[in-house]
Amino acid sequence: MDHTAIIRKVNDIFIDVLDNPDIVLTDETSASDIAEWDSLNHIQLVVAIEKAFKMKFTSKEIQSWKNVGEMCKAINEKMNA
Amino acid sequence: MNFAQLKKSSKKISAGFPVIKVAVLCDFASQFLVQAFQGYGIEHGIKYDVFEADYNQVDRQIMDPTSEFYAFRPQFAVIIRSSEHLLKDFYKIPLEQRAEFAARQLAHTGHLYNTIVSRLDCKVIMNTYPEINDRVFGNFGAKVKSSFIYQIRSLNLSLMDLSRSCKQLFLADFNTTIGHSGISNSFDPKMYIHADMVYNLDILPYLVKDIHDIIQAVNGRFKKCLILDLDNTVWGGIIGDDGMEGIQIGDLGLGKAFTDLQLWAKELKNRGVLLAVCSKNTEAIAKEPFESHPDMVLKLSDIAIFVANWENKVDNIRNIQSILNISFDSMVFVDDNPFEREMVKQAIPDLTVPPLPEDPSEYMPFLKALNLFETASFTEEDLERTAQYQVEAKRNILQQSYDSEEKFLESLQMRSKVRPFDPFIGPRVAQLSQRSNQFNLRTVRYTEEDIARLASSVTHSTISFTLEDIYGNYGLIAFVILQHADPETLFIDSWVMSCRVLKRGMERFTLNKIVEAGKHGNFKQIVGEYIPTPKNGLVKDHYAALGFQPLDNNRWSLQINDYPMEETKMFIQAK
Numbered sequence: 001m002d003h004t005a006i007i008r009k010v011n012d013i014f015i016d017v018l019d020n021p022d023i024v025l026t027d028e029t030s031a032s033d034i035a036e037w038d039s040l041n042h043i044q045l046v047v048a049i050e051k052a053f054k055m056k057f058t059s060k061e062i063q064s065w066k067n068v069g070e071m072c073k074a075i076n077e078k079m080n081a
Numbered sequence: 082m083n084f085a086q087l088k089k090s091s092k093k094i095s096a097g098f099p100v101i102k103v104a105v106l107c108d109f110a111s112q113f114l115v116q117a118f119q120g121y122g123i124e125h126g127i128k129y130d131v132f133e134a135d136y137n138q139v140d141r142q143i144m145d146p147t148s149e150f151y152a153f154r155p156q157f158a159v160i161i162r163s164s165e166h167l168l169k170d171f172y173k174i175p176l177e178q179r180a181e182f183a184a185r186q187l188a189h190t191g192h193l194y195n196t197i198v199s200r201l202d203c204k205v206i207m208n209t210y211p212e213i214n215d216r217v218f219g220n221f222g223a224k225v226k227s228s229f230i231y232q233i234r235s236l237n238l239s240l241m242d243l244s245r246s247c248k249q250l251f252l253a254d255f256n257t258t259i260g261h262s263g264i265s266n267s268f269d270p271k272m273y274i275h276a277d278m279v280y281n282l283d284i285l286p287y288l289v290k291d292i293h294d295i296i297q298a299v300n301g302r303f304k305k306c307l308i309l310d311l312d313n314t315v316w317g318g319i320i321g322d323d324g325m326e327g328i329q330i331g332d333l334g335l336g337k338a339f340t341d342l343q344l345w346a347k348e349l350k351n352r353g354v355l356l357a358v359c360s361k362n363t364e365a366i367a368k369e370p371f372e373s374h375p376d377m378v379l380k381l382s383d384i385a386i387f388v389a390n391w392e393n394k395v396d397n398i399r400n401i402q403s404i405l406n407i408s409f410d411s412m413v414f415v416d417d418n419p420f421e422r423e424m425v426k427q428a429i430p431d432l433t434v435p436p437l438p439e440d441p442s443e444y445m446p447f448l449k450a451l452n453l454f455e456t457a458s459f460t461e462e463d464l465e466r467t468a469q470y471q472v473e474a475k476r477n478i479l480q481q482s483y484d485s486e487e488k489f490l491e492s493l494q495m496r497s498k499v500r501p502f503d504p505f506i507g508p509r510v511a512q513l514s515q516r517s518n519q520f521n522l523r524t525v526r527y528t529e530e531d532i533a534r535l536a537s538s539v540t541h542s543t544i545s546f547t548l549e550d551i552y553g554n555y556g557l558i559a560f561v562i563l564q565h566a567d568p569e570t571l572f573i574d575s576w577v578m579s580c581r582v583l584k585r586g587m588e589r590f591t592l593n594k595i596v597e598a599g600k601h602g603n604f605k606q607i608v609g610e611y612i613p614t615p616k617n618g619l620v621k622d623h624y625a626a627l628g629f630q631p632l633d634n635n636r637w638s639l640q641i642n643d644y645p646m647e648e649t650k651m652f653i654q655a656k
Contacts, residue, residue, distance in 0.1 A: 039276070044084075047272075047281070047282050048085070054099075057271075062271070072087060
């Protein structure tokens with residue numbers, strides 16, 4: 001799965017969890033760009049992504065992400081690890 | 082439904098749903114729990130109006146009489162405390178006091194409960210603690226009184242004892258529910274460390290179901306009857322084809338799976354759940370195993386109503402319902418055949434029809450996990466219920482052989498013991514108040530404590546009624562609570578009757594006793610009120626039928642002096 005496919009899949013998860021069909025993610029999208037992406041929903045997003053990609057992130061990894069691009073990069077690295 | 086679905090449900094439109102006010106107080110971050118709870122309610126037709134206390138505010142909200150919690154005036158106070166915080170509290174206290182930790186926690190819990198119920202007329206729901214083990218003592222902790230596992234386990238049992246003595250306290254048994262999934266599958270370390278959430282998203286739907294089930298049962302919505310199919314449900318194989326020797330129960334084939342289901346059904350029957358059989362079979366053949374198969378756990382005497390014929394199951398279940406006189410939403414139908422299930426479910430949507438797994442070995446784990454038979458009370462009378470309904474089924478058949486209703490009623494030789502509420506009858510009155518939905522004019526629910534209070538109230542008169550006839554004793558079947566509204570008016574605050582005794586002249590008999598009470602207190606008129614609910618349409622015209630005159634808004638009045646007491650023919654004698 002390449003970066004584009006990952007971001008597409010992550011986009012679907014965002015739409016589902018945040019219940020907003022208009023969300024379009026790019027690498028630069030961060031929490032400040034999406035109204036529903038608060039700290040509470042962030043927890044639910046991480047759990048949903050972990051489930052969908054069948055992987056676990058460390059607390060450190062989660063805290064290090066500044067935007068969607070870094071999140072998807074972490075997913076990519078874990079898939080190929 | 083998973084958490085994400087429940088969260089979406091929580092935003093659905095709930096206009097017209099009954100509203101229940103619930104305060105949720107947790108010692109951890111409770112946002113997800115509340116979202117799931119509200120979603121679960123909406124999926125089941127209930128709008129939970131929730132006050133969510135701020136993080137870790139349990140003690141403050143309860144101790145401060147001016148808190149938002151009291152201002153909200155909830156019907157239910159849900160107090161959820163986590164094992165993780167309990168462990169922290171445990172570590173804080175000096176070593177030499179740890180053996181008394183559970184006792185201290187219990188005293189504190191009792192204090193919280195008493196504070197709430199002294200200030201607020203509400204039910205309290207607390208949780209049992211999932212038994213996490215810090216492994217400081219390893220398995221040896223079981224032998225050390227000052228270990229955490231010893232104290233948390235002891236606390237759980239003490240909480241159960243406390244809830245036995247506190248009538249308004251109910252326990253959501255999180256320890257059982259989380260034990261079912263496993264603590265490691267119910268806990269997300271990251272969520273705990275980052276957000277102080279002690280339950281992961283996967284377990285939340287099960288925990289909120291526990292809370293919802295209790296609230297429903299307390300409000301009188303619970304299952305009273307289990308209807309069982311026979312072939313491949315109660316035993317393996319088909320009795321008509323395989324015969325007595327061929328059906329699988331006990332040690333034969335998959336017999337153990339069916340025996341387990343029978344054992345469970347028998348336990349439910351012992352608890353007061355009615356068992357009925359609904360099977361496509363020739364009656365004599367279907368009954369044979371119950372009468373003479375050595376491995377059958379269920380006997381004919383366990384079954385309140387036995388229906389085996391070749392009619393369709395929808396009609397048969399309707400027939401069972403009309404004899405038992407309980408609503409469809411208090412019945413569960415268990416059948417292995419998906420086609421029959423679907424047909425019944427389509428025709429009777431209120432009936433609970435669990436989608437039984439295909440493999441009989443999974444029947445019991447599946448059925449147990451559903452927690453279908455939540456209840457809010459248990460008394461000795463529950464044990465006798467099956468026998469009472471068997472008599473009722475017989476009477477239904479007998480009634481058809483009398484040419485007039487009067488002769489039939491006379492033949493029953495009914496007798497009723499009429500008395501005000503007392504400590505013996507109190508718990509039964511409370512139970513009838515919670516169970517009765519149909520013959521219930523105002524559907525006010527009373528706890529045992531409420532009933533005890535009314536019994537000694539100088540502004541109320543109470544009357545309870547038992548009934549017995551030539552077929553048996555029904556115990557307490559009706560009660561009325563009369564409020565002295567003003568010097569001239571006796572107001573019927575509650576008039577509740579078990580539907581088992583409908584159409585026997587009990588209504589008229591009860592009214593006579595109300596009028597007697599009115600005369601005794603020198604009242605001039607009796608006023609009754611009908612508050613409609615989705616379930617009490619049966620008594621819509623109750624007061625009109627008894628000769629009351631309409632006032633306004635479903636209120637009715639009867640002038641005591643005009644009441645023709647002597648002319649009404651009675652088939653019931655006071656004992």
